[in-house]
Amino acid sequence: xxxxxxxxxxxxxxxxxxxxxxxxxxxxxxxxxxxxxxxxxxxxxxxxxxxxxxxxxxxxxxxxxxxxxxxxxxxxxxxxxxxxxxxxxxxxxxxxxxxxxxxxxxxxxxxxxxxxxxxxxxxxxxxxxxxxxxxxxxxxxxxxxxxxxxxxxxxxxxxxxxxxxxxxxxxxxxxxxxxxxxxxxxxxxxxxxxxxxxxxxxxxxxxxxxxxxxxxxxxxxxxxxxxxxxxxxxxxxxxxxxxxxxxxxxxxxxxxxxxxxxxxxxxxxxxxxxxxxxxxxxxxxxxxxxxxxxxxxxxxxxxxxxxxxxxxxxxxxxxxxxxxxxxxxxxxxxxxxxxxxxxxxxxxxxxxxxxxxxxxxxxxxxxxxxxxxxxxxxxxxxxxxxxxxxxxxxxxxxxxxxxxxxxxxxxxxxxxxxxxxxxxxxxxxxxxxxxxxxx
Numbered sequence: 001x002x003x004x005x006x007x008x009x010x011x012x013x014x015x016x017x018x019x020x021x022x023x024x025x026x027x028x029x030x031x032x033x034x035x036x037x038x039x040x041x042x043x044x045x046x047x048x049x050x051x052x053x054x055x056x057x058x059x060x061x062x063x064x065x066x067x068x069x070x071x072x073x074x075x076x077x078x079x080x081x082x083x084x085x086x087x088x089x090x091x092x093x094x095x096x097x098x099x100x101x102x103x104x105x106x107x108x109x110x111x112x113x114x115x116x117x118x119x120x121x122x123x124x125x126x127x128x129x130x131x132x133x134x135x136x137x138x139x140x141x142x143x144x145x146x147x148x149x150x151x152x153x154x155x156x157x158x159x160x161x162x163x164x165x166x167x168x169x170x171x172x173x174x175x176x177x178x179x180x181x182x183x184x185x186x187x188x189x190x191x192x193x194x195x196x197x198x199x200x201x202x203x204x205x206x207x208x209x210x211x212x213x214x215x216x217x218x219x220x221x222x223x224x225x226x227x228x229x230x231x232x233x234x235x236x237x238x239x240x241x242x243x244x245x246x247x248x249x250x251x252x253x254x255x256x257x258x259x260x261x262x263x264x265x266x267x268x269x270x271x272x273x274x275x276x277x278x279x280x281x282x283x284x285x286x287x288x289x290x291x292x293x294x295x296x297x298x299x300x301x302x303x304x305x306x307x308x309x310x311x312x313x314x315x316x317x318x319x320x321x322x323x324x325x326x327x328x329x330x331x332x333x334x335x336x337x338x339x340x341x342x343x344x345x346x347x348x349x350x351x352x353x354x355x356x357x358x359x360x361x362x363x364x365x366x367x368x369x370x371x372x373x374x375x376x377x378x379x380x381x382x383x384x385x386x387x388x389x390x391x392x393x394x395x396x397x398x399x400x401x402x403x404x405x406x407x408x409x410x411x412x413x414x415x416x417x418x419x420x421x422x423x424x425x426x427x428x429x430x431x432x433x434x435x436x437x438x439x
Contacts, residue, residue: 012106015071019103021066021101023091063242071214072216074218074220074231076236079237108186109185109188121164125156125159125160128179136185187218190218192222209231258389279380281314281315283380284380287308288309289307310352311351314347318374321342321373321379323343325414337409338409339412339414341414352370411427
């Protein structure tokens with residue numbers, strides 16, 4: 001995919017081209033209507049009207065977006081709510097026009113932008129098929145050759161002659177997808193509607209998209225990063241209407257997930273805060289996290305090793321101390337797992353090194369808990385000592401999960417070093433442990 005670069009005029013394989021596209025909206029309805037009248041009048045009179053300046057209460061919903069999409073290529077559009085994804089899709093579909101820039105589309109456009117969009121609710125499913133085909137310039141005879149395939153794909157045999165207003169949301173999505181794909185437009189736009197379908201339907205849609213992709217250009221909008229990676233080769237991550245990250249789908253979705261986890265962690269910090277308690281004779285002074293492949297403070301994929309390193313001071317010697325490292329799910333507030341190591345006597349400061357191999361966690365934010373206790377009291381308890389971000393991954397075969405009543409002890413290797421003397425606790429994976437974690 002060639003993104004951001006203008007294609008040569010002879011390149012007929014470029015089906016979608018956006019050059020420095022921008023779109024602004026007004027926050028207040030009455031002022032927006034007044035601006036619309038002024039702009040329309042200016043266009044009718046042929047007078048110049050600068051679109052690049054924001055007027056009172058206006059904002060850029062999309063700013064300076066450029067990309068190209070060739071036949072056989074698929075592009076994912078991702079971003080948080082309000083980033084401009086649907087605005088860009090509506091401009092590509094011709095529903096609204098840009099205030100700045102240029103959009104070129106070669107061939108017909110099939111769109112699944114909103115649930116039920118393009119359907120007349122009082123017409124039957126069969127009648128809506130012919131109406132949508134007519135909009136795309138497809139003859140009744142051509143529709144007759146594929147209408148049975150549409151009905152089969154949508155699984156609405158018993159309802160195809162019933163009004164669409166009687167359809168469930170899933171039935172409307174199936175029919176819309178069948179129409180958009182079976183009619184084989186040159187450019188196909190899909191906006192999140194696949195999330196309404198069940199898992200079996202999503203799988204059929206993905207398989208069908210891969211089948212028709214060599215003949216079309218596909219733009220897919222979704223908040224489900226797994227679907228984006230399965231369907232799209234490339235992706236654009238929109239941030240507040242501008243291109244934030246652009247490139248291979250796996251790279252761009254990773255950037256999005258990292259930002260999403262940071263937002264969730266920030267909310268969790270505001271909700272839970274970082275707390276410190278204990279009698280204080282032994283106190284942790286520093287903590288560092290490492291992913292074996294990703295570097296500091298994050299795991300790029302599930303199944304990577306997590307290493308937790310910490311330093312501690314000893315203010316007063318103590319006997320029979322238990323060192324603990326815990327992992328808490330910041331989204332649910334549940335302590336997922338803990339590693340423990342018993343030290344007979346602590347008379348000076350030292351270091352702690354804990355490794356969790358092949359840590360299979362859901363993509364979301366986590367926090368690390370550090371604690372020392374003796375037989376009776378908490379010596380040092382550091383909640384939210386550090387944050388861990390887990391990004392997406394390809395292996396979904398096992399996902400660790402717990403209830404709020406039970407901690408699952410995951411495989412780990414915990415070493416406490418005090419003046420060169422090492423105290424170790426190794427907890428291997430067992431079949432019983434893995435079974436308890438398999439969802």
